[in-house]
Amino acid sequence: MGNDVDILILGAGACGLAAAIAAHDAGRSVAILEKLDRPGGNSALSTGSVPAAGTRFQREAGIADSPAAFERDLMAIADETDDPALVRRLTAISAETVEWLVDTVGARLKLVTAYRHIGHSVPRLHAPVSRRGQDLVDDLIAATDRRAIPVAIGNAARELIVENGAICGAMVETGGRQSEVRAGKTILALNGFADNAALVSRFCPEIAGAQYFGARGSTGEAVLWGERLGADLANMAAYQGYAAVAHPHGSLLSWTTIEKGGFLVGANGRRFGDESLGYSGFARIVLGQGEFAFAVFDRRVHDIAAQEEEFAELVRYGGVKTATSSADLAQFYGLDAAALGRELDAYNAAAGGGAPDRFGRRDFGLAPLVAPYHICRVVPGLFHTQGGLRVDGDARVLRKGRPIPNLFAGGGAAAGISGRTGALGYASGNGLLSAIALGRIAALAAARELDGAGT
Numbered sequence: 050m051g052n053d054v055d056i057l058i059l060g061a062g063a064c065g066l067a068a069a070i071a072a073h074d075a076g077r078s079v080a081i082l083e084k085l086d087r088p089g090g091n092s093a094l095s096t097g098s099v100p101a102a103g104t105r106f107q108r109e110a111g112i113a114d115s116p117a118a119f120e121r122d123l124m125a126i127a128d129e130t131d132d133p134a135l136v137r138r139l140t141a142i143s144a145e146t147v148e149w150l151v152d153t154v155g156a157r158l159k160l161v162t163a164y165r166h167i168g169h170s171v172p173r174l175h176a177p178v179s180r181r182g183q184d185l186v187d188d189l190i191a192a193t194d195r196r197a198i199p200v201a202i203g204n205a206a207r208e209l210i211v212e213n214g215a216i217c218g219a220m221v222e223t224g225g226r227q228s229e230v231r232a233g234k235t236i237l238a239l240n241g242f243a244d245n246a247a248l249v250s251r252f253c254p255e256i257a258g259a260q261y262f263g264a265r266g267s268t269g270e271a272v273l274w275g276e277r278l279g280a281d282l283a284n285m286a287a288y289q290g291y292a293a294v295a296h297p298h299g300s301l302l303s304w305t306t307i308e309k310g311g312f313l314v315g316a317n318g319r320r321f322g323d324e325s326l327g328y329s330g331f332a333r334i335v336l337g338q339g340e341f342a343f344a345v346f347d348r349r350v351h352d353i354a355a356q357e358e359e360f361a362e363l364v365r366y367g368g369v370k371t372a373t374s375s376a377d378l379a380q381f382y383g384l385d386a387a388a389l390g391r392e393l394d395a396y397n398a399a400a401g402g403g404a405p406d407r408f409g410r411r412d413f414g415l416a417p418l419v420a421p422y423h424i425c426r427v428v429p430g431l432f433h434t435q436g437g438l439r440v441d442g443d444a445r446v447l448r449k450g451r452p453i454p455n456l457f458a459g460g461g462a463a464a465g466i467s468g469r470t471g472a473l474g475y476a477s478g479n480g481l482l483s484a485i486a487l488g489r490i491a492a493l494a495a496a497r498e499l500d501g502a503g504t
């Protein structure tokens with residue numbers, strides 16, 4: 050039976066769109082199927098930041114960097130990973146990936162030099178000026194439009210077609226009707242399983258129960274189908290969390306508020322950990338301490354965070370309260386006022402004293418805090434999972450270490466580069482690097498295999 054398309058891509062986030070562009074430019078017919086009624090997925094919700102080491106943009110900014118330095122940074126925070134080779138591969142191709150995005154895709158990315166991001170020893174994040182992932186997605190979609198690549202929204206892949214152990218496309222549901230789309234090669238760009246509570250409980254129990262804060266499509270089909278195929282899974286317990294989603298507003302409380310000197314307390318007015326673990330690593334601690342947590346900071350910190358659009362909007366919608374004393378601050382949410390007062394005093398003493406506090410926090414930003422104070426009620430969130438299908442250096446999905454014929458994966462569908470377990474191994478940008486770099490090399494390898502097969 051003939052193929053409908055050379056390369057079928059499932060999922061229209063950054064991974065799927067990048068794969069489609071690369072496959073088209075390699076001379077292959079390609080189509081993308083997207084389950085939801087719009088493309089973009091989590092990529093559109095992200096800040097669009099893609100890390101890369103050794104780009105010409107870094108050189109122009111006088112920043113010395115190399116894939117080896119990037120790999121060292123990732124391995125230092127990942128601690129342990131099921132797949133060090135993938136870390137090496139992605140750091141090695143990170144610069145060409147970002148330059149391809151700018152030069153071939155036309156993505157409007159700029160090197161962020163204003164500050165260094167979590168996990169990176171030098172500035173290496175390349176992001177839209179707006180810091181909105183939607184802009185990056187828009188640029189990817191414009192590039193697929195220019196190439197007349199079909200992006201079929203409202204088409205959910207329901208199952209892979211497997212014949213004699215090889216993948217031959219997917220069963221697709223459109224408006225309640227199922228049909229076959231047959232393809233020479235299939236790329237899974239479906240993201241992970243953060244929107245599938247059962248899979249989160251099974252693989253990432255420490256963050257089960259946190260509010261999922263991503264796009265609705267990440268329901269874990271890549272893992273479910275992969276398990277049925279006997280595919281290898283890796284780094285399944287790794288995820289990216291966020292310790293401070295404003296409640297009930299549902300927007301992120303900028304972590305700048307904490308890095309620049311704020312702290313978090315529970316309803317009892319007491320701190321419960323070292324916030325300098327970072328927004329991802331601290332999410333689990335916030336989840337474990339009670340229903341809500343409360344971020345406390347002062348006017349100077351507030352004014353720095355207010356330069357960020359999302360924080361300014363949260364303030365406009367009343368998510369950040371102000372008081373001139375800690376006792377008044379406690380009243381907004383019925384916190385134990387005496388305990389909050391004691392906690393503020395202890396925190397300020399530690400910040401002024403130069404020694405680590407009782408949780409080991411050493412960096413207090415602008416603290417000691419001074420009145421007037423601000424408070425924001427928060428809950429922890431889960432952004433995305435970082436485990437998935439184990440792939441080789443060309444993004445081929447592996448089964449017992451050998452490629453499953455015709456099947457590729459990238460982005461959140463594949464195993465990530467953020468360590469084996471937990472949220473501490475996530476360096477800013479790991480998600481999009483996996484998405485775009487793996488999507489592109491999957492497409493290039495798929496095209497090469499088709500060329501080799503003479504099809």
Ligand SMILES: Cc1cc2nc3c(=O)[nH]c(=O)nc-3n(C[C@H](O)[C@H](O)[C@H](O)COP(=O)(O)OP(=O)(O)OC[C@H]3O[C@@H](n4cnc5c(N)ncnc54)[C@H](O)[C@@H]3O)c2cc1C
Pocket residue numbers: 059060061062063064065082083084085087088089090091092093094095096097098099204205206207238239240241262263264265266267268270432433459460461462477478479480481482484
């Ligand atoms: C709030 C937030 C901020 C973030 N910030 C950053 C950041 O700045 N930098 C960074 O690197 N990472 C960031 N991340 C993570 C990053 O967004 C993801 O790692 C990355 O976008 C994954 O890309 P993807 O293409 O694999 O998945 P997605 O962009 O989610 O795309 C997957 C697509 O597949 C579709 N799909 C799913 N199942 C099916 C199916 N059965 N059939 C057809 N289609 C299907 C989905 O609907 C979706 O559109 C952030 C995440 C969140 C939630």
